[in-house]
Amino acid sequence: MAAIEKRTRSEWQDLDQQHYLHPFTDHKDLAKQKSRIITRADGVYIYDADGKKILDGMAGLWCVNLGYGRDELVDAAERQMRELPYYNSFFQCAHPPSIELSKVITDLAPDNFNHVFYTGSGSESNDTIVRMVRRYWDLLDQPERQIIISRQNAYHGSTMAGASLSGMKAMHAQGGLPIPGIVHIEQPYYFGSDHSLSEEEFGLQTARKLEQKIQELGADKVAAFIGEPIQGAGGVIVPPASYWPEIQRICDEYGILLVTDEVITGFGRVGEWFGADYFGVKPDLMPFAKGVTSGYLPLGGVLVGDRVADVIIDKGGEFFHGYTYSGHPACCAVAIESLRLTKSEGIVERVRDDIGPYLQERWGKLVDHPLVGEARMVGLMGAFEIVANKKSRERFAEDKGVGTTCRNFSVSNGLVMRAVGDTMIVAPPLVLSHAEADELVEKAWKALDLTQKAIK
Ligand code: PXG
DSSP states (O other): OOSSOOOOHHHHHHHHHHHOOOTTOOHHHHHHHOOOOEEEEEBTEEEETTOOEEEOTTHHHHTOTTOBOOHHHHHHHHHHHHHOSOOOSOTTOOOHHHHHHHHHHHHHSOTTEEEEEEESSHHHHHHHHHHHHHHHHHHTTOTTOOEEEEETTOOOOSSHHHHHHSOOHHHHHTTTOSOTTEEEEOOOOSTTSOOOSOHHHHHHHHHHHHHHHHHHHOGGGEEEEEEOSSBSTTTOBOOOTTHHHHHHHHHHHHTOEEEEOOTTTTTTTTSSSSHHHHHTOOOSEEEEOGGGGTTSSOOEEEEEEHHHHHHHHHHOSOOOOOOTTTTOHHHHHHHHHHHHHHHHTTHHHHHHHTHHHHHHHHHHGGGGSTTEEEEEEETTEEEEEEOSBTTTTBOOOGGGOHHHHHHHHHHHTTBOOEEETTEEEEOOOTTOOHHHHHHHHHHHHHHHHHHHHHTO
8 A cells, every 4th residue: 555665764864865856955965964854744733754843834835825634635636536637628628627726716816817727836837927928919919029027036936937037146047047038127125225215215116117127128028027926935025015006007007917926925825815915906917826725736827817818819829838737637626625725714814814913913023133133924924134233234244154044943943934045934824823823933033042142
């Protein structure tokens, strides 16, 4: 019966080192310390091969919204796998799970969204964005509208298009990216600015970088703007309230498509169904993934607004794009169940009105720690900034690796927290209890205390 052998922790570590190339990993470095082998999980906790219990402050990778050990999701997958484990949606075929999920998701999305295109991940969703945006302008006889404007320090995935849309220099340096037709403007990161402007003015000024870029390139060359409502992997960067309305104005004025990447912010993370709802913007396209299945099976997609869908459908002609696993039946069945549970358990309202405010208040108090320059959180995605000087917001030297030190203390004390440089981030499962929220903040504080001692 058991397809996976029983092995000791060190046997797993040795085999891991011999055969497994991990994502985003320096293997020379990993070889020195070996992997932490995670063997099981329940609720908001993961357990390693030594039986150590760790609060998963990152919900896997921003995805296990409903927590671990949900039998309903397992049963949904099992039922669908027995009935129809796979079939494609090419060649005039479809199946109930993908059709049903399309209805469920478009019912949750803003009114102008009535169609879904499926992928297997967030990266693929953003590849679809590039293809679909260009297809749209082609169909409107404006094929010269090719350029997509994104932002520095954005994260939109790791495929050729995903990494190109991402604004991460280290990724671009490996392999000649970005691909042609993708440009980046400044991110709305107020904490990282010189604070010569008020937060509101800074929000307007960074949004207007979009307008300047459109004018520089020529409006007739620009196809779309893409942004995460709140930047996740870049360090939970929450834009000033003035930012998104100004972006919306500019997109409307120049007629360019607005894409909000909802891979992290979709399905309840920010206390609304989508990040666009939180900021009150009206995008034309919304890539999603992660939380749609609570991470139990891989699924992504693009919510396609009527402006784009009408053109693609009415103008006709084949869109030469799609994936073997577009609308995978088992993944769609799990997504349907995951969204049903999210609704029936009032998860989105809970994040907005209960656990969100509860954790935000306690998380905010981390700013009282001598190492913390700012602590922020929207819904259940938060960050704090480690600084050498609280007043001037001066950072520690990069080679000191203070964020990594803090991360290591945190994990060894039983809390998964991620370091983006010296910005520490969390995004726990949305089912987090009050007691677990208290534990999360206590452990973050302890990690800071230990870091402070270690860097003296
Ligand atoms: N868009 C956004 C906004 C994301 O956060 C992707 C697209 C790509 O999704 P896939 O499913 O292809 O990974 C992401 C993914 C991190 C981390 O370290 C974040 C992501 C992925 C891996 C690591 O914070 N986000």
